[in-house]
Amino acid sequence: MADHEIHLPPRRWIITGHPPTPPTPTTFPWTKTSGILFLVVISILVAKSSLAKPSVVE
Numbered sequence: 001m002a003d004h005e006i007h008l009p010p011r012r013w014i015i016t017g018h019p020p021t022p023p024t025p026t027t028f029p030w031t032k033t034s035g036i037l038f039l040v041v042i043s044i045l046v047a048k049s050s051l052a053k054p055s056v057v058e
Helices: 028-052
Strands: none
Touching: none
8 A cells, every 4th residue: 555545535525514604793783882982982081181281372
């Protein structure tokens, strides 16, 4: 028996079934909620930073 014959399966492969389904993407309500939360936090941080710096007018 040749070396390449050792690695071959004894008969043809038969593929039954389908590959697993990919994970579902994030649902729309969660994406919308997290986006709004992100914007609110950024707005608060920007507002705080602009209030913390005294503006110098000459």
